[in-house]
Amino acid sequence: MKFLSAVVVLFIFSFFGELLAQELYRWVDDKGLVHFTDNLHSVPEKYRRQAEKRALAPSRETPTLSPQGGAEPSKESALGQSVPFVRKAEQIVVEGFINQRGPVNFIVDTGANVTALPVSIASQLGINLEKGIPFLMKGIRGSRSGRLVAIDSLRLGELEVNHLEIAITEPDSSGIGLLGADFLGRFRIDMDYGLNQMRLVRGEGPHDGYPSEWWQQRFRFYRELKQSYEGHIKKRKDEILTIQMMLQSFEPDAPWQASLVLVYLKEIKVYEGYLLILQGKIDDLDRRASDAAVPRNLRE
Numbered sequence: 001m002k003f004l005s006a007v008v009v010l011f012i013f014s015f016f017g018e019l020l021a022q023e024l025y026r027w028v029d030d031k032g033l034v035h036f037t038d039n040l041h042s043v044p045e046k047y048r049r050q051a052e053k054r055a056l057a058p059s060r061e062t063p064t065l066s067p068q069g070g071a072e073p074s075k076e077s078a079l080g081q082s083v084p085f086v087r088k089a090e091q092i093v094v095e096g097f098i099n100q101r102g103p104v105n106f107i108v109d110t111g112a113n114v115t116a117l118p119v120s121i122a123s124q125l126g127i128n129l130e131k132g133i134p135f136l137m138k139g140i141r142g143s144r145s146g147r148l149v150a151i152d153s154l155r156l157g158e159l160e161v162n163h164l165e166i167a168i169t170e171p172d173s174s175g176i177g178l179l180g181a182d183f184l185g186r187f188r189i190d191m192d193y194g195l196n197q198m199r200l201v202r203g204e205g206p207h208d209g210y211p212s213e214w215w216q217q218r219f220r221f222y223r224e225l226k227q228s229y230e231g232h233i234k235k236r237k238d239e240i241l242t243i244q245m246m247l248q249s250f251e252p253d254a255p256w257q258a259s260l261v262l263v264y265l266k267e268i269k270v271y272e273g274y275l276l277i278l279q280g281k282i283d284d285l286d287r288r289a290s291d292a293a294v295p296r297n298l299r300e
């Protein structure tokens with residue numbers, strides 16, 4: 001049974017039939033994070049006495065998103081922007097636009113640090129992958145590899161985020177993107193399962209309008225990516241050292257091994273270039289964080 005928690009919203013996607021209300025348990029941990037689950041035994045024992053039992057009303061008929069743009073969104077106001085969604089098994093799917101092109105269907109995935117698109121959709125939208133850098137992303141659908149690229153905008157209803165980096169993942173058969181915490185973490189999110197709408201309210205965070213968790217996630221994503229590059233470089237250097245020792249001691253006449261060393265040296269040079277690009281991104285984020293008075297402990 002899935003048990004997902006997040007700071008602003010948690011998505012519980014177990015359904016017991018259209019005529020039955022779903023029972024949920026709400027609890028708050030020592031860090032002030034709010035959690036929901038439909039199984040009391042999923043609540044840590046120390047919090048069970050304080051867990052509040054709630055009922056989730058049964059959903060109405062699930063709407064279908066139109067391939068020509070979906071339901072008409074309401075205008076953004078002080079109360080936020082309401083975005084329609086559809087339910088697919090245990091997933092929430094919304095419709096968005098990349099660089100004003102689309103529509104593109106996204107699975108709402110607060111567990112993914114970065115919004116992602118399959119390479120097939122990116123190609124249809126005309127996204128250039130040449131300037132992207134490689135990455136490995138983890139989310140509710142497992143690990144994905146691909147390239148991190150910059151886009152001009154991502155729009156959901158009337159909400160638009162400009163100058164965003166998204167992940168273009170290796171080919172798969174899903175034909176659907178993931179809407180990650182890099183976009184969702186900018187908003188407070190309320191789910192209306194009766195109307196099948198997600199309401200997003202922006203600008204409530206203490207640091208330039210963003211919550212502390214958003215800044216922390218961005219720094220962690222870049223630093224983990226940096227560590228993966230450094231680990232890859234170290235691995236190749238160790239392999240080169242091993243090959244060189246073999247050439248000197250055991251197999252002096254092994255041209256294919258000497259060729260492999262050249263391949264690894266070129267690969268190391270490429271990844272050292274990626275490191276420079278990534279360090280620039282970290283430095284830019286750090287400058288923004290300083291301007292927004294983000295505490296140093298949230299940048300680690």
